Amino acid sequence: DAKTTQPNSMESNEEEPVHLPCNHSTISGTDYIHWYRQLPSQGPEYVIHGLTSNVNNRMASLAIAEDRKSSTLILHRATLRDAAVYYCILSGETSGSRLTFGEGTQLTVNP
Amino acid sequence: DGGITQSPKYLFRKEGQNVTLSCEQNLNHDAMYWYRQDPGQGLRLIYYSQIVNDFQKGDIAEGYSVSREKKESFPLTVTSAQKNPTAFYLCASSIDWRAFYGYTFGSGTRLTVV
Numbered sequence: 001d002a003k004t005t006q007p008n009s010m011e012s013n014e015e016e017p018v019h020l021p022c023n024h025s026t027i028s029g030t031d032y033i034h035w036y037r038q039l040p041s042q043g044p045e046y047v048i049h050g051l052t053s054n055v056n057n058r059m060a061s062l063a064i065a066e067d068r069k070s071s072t073l074i075l076h077r078a079t080l081r082d083a084a085v086y087y088c089i090l091s092g093e094t095s096g097s098r099l100t101f102g103e104g105t106q107l108t109v110n111p
Numbered sequence: 112d113g114g115i116t117q118s119p120k121y122l123f124r125k126e127g128q129n130v131t132l133s134c135e136q137n138l139n140h141d142a143m144y145w146y147r148q149d150p151g152q153g154l155r156l157i158y159y160s161q162i163v164n165d166f167q168k169g170d171i172a173e174g175y176s177v178s179r180e181k182k183e184s185f186p187l188t189v190t191s192a193q194k195n196p197t198a199f200y201l202c203a204s205s206i207d208w209r210a211f212y213g214y215t216f217g218s219g220t221r222l223t224v225v
Contacts (some may be wrong), residue, residue: 034213042188043115043201043216087153091210101146101154 004088012078015101020105021081022088031092035073037084038104044087045072067088068097083109113138117202117217124189124196124224132187132220134202140205141209145201147171148219153167154201160185161208197224 021043024033036044039102048055048062049067050071061074068101073081087104116135124130136143142161147155156169160179172194179185185204189196202217 032211032213036214036216039220040197041219043117043203043218044214045216046213049213091205091213100156103151103153 002103003064003100004090004102006086006088006102006105008103009039010109011086011108011110012075013110014080015077018075018078018082018109019023019109020075020107021070022072023070024088024090027090028092033062033064033068033071034091035060035090036081036087036091038087039084043087047086076107078107080109081111083107115202115204115215115217117220119220120218122220123223124222126224127191129188129190130196130222132189132200132202132222134187134217136183136185136204136207136215138182138204138206138215139182140206140215141182142205142208143179144205144214145169145175145185145187146201146203148199148201157187157200187213196222198222217220 017026034049035047041055048057048060050062050064063072085102085104085106089099118133142157143158147157148154155171157175158169158177160166163179163182166177167180174190176188198219203214205214
């Protein structure tokens with residue numbers, strides 16, 4: 001199973017940008033990179049996903065390395081509501097149904 | 112609105128009893144999944160189903176059972192054989208098993224053994 005590696009925790013100040021890294025050195029050519037976030041006692045919420053090109057949506061941006069072995073989730077202006085656990089996972093023909101959630105990155109946002 | 116409904120939100124079970132957690136989706140998704148989450152931990156895969164009438168064991172299937180008789184429903188039974196069932200249980204679905212477009216999660220069921 002393709003695995004991802006993320007820092008256990010990161011801290012940011014409100015209104016500042018946050019860059020959350022993820023390593024996925026065993027990614028296959030058909031695997032998509034997904035990011036989810038989870039608040040306490042809630043189900044994970046979709047944030048963004050991509051394959052090769054950088055992606056932007058109203059929540060965040062996803063920067064994917066040229067070799068696809070790493071990616072970075074970018075929150076352009078952190079708010080207190082962005083404090084959550086962020087998971088980077090892979091899906092596709094090799095990862096598919098057995099997608100693996102690690103422990104994610106706990107993001108703390110300071111007022 | 113389409114989504115996944117898990118019920119109940121909180122569930123208490125006496126030791127030695129079986130209990131069934133409900134998961135229903137109206138997204139017309141083929142694949143469905145059950146995860147277990149312990150405090151401070153990531154999600155661990157219990158069972159998954161790529162299509163109706165088919166399901167596979169995940170990483171921690173012992174003490175659990177599932178059925179997939181209808182596309183929209185994927186109930187999870189926590190049996191008395193599960194030694195430590197107290198946890199947060201999450202159900203998810205995806206369009207198909209490749210999940211290129213990602214997953215939709217329910218809001219979870221918190222099971223406590225008393």
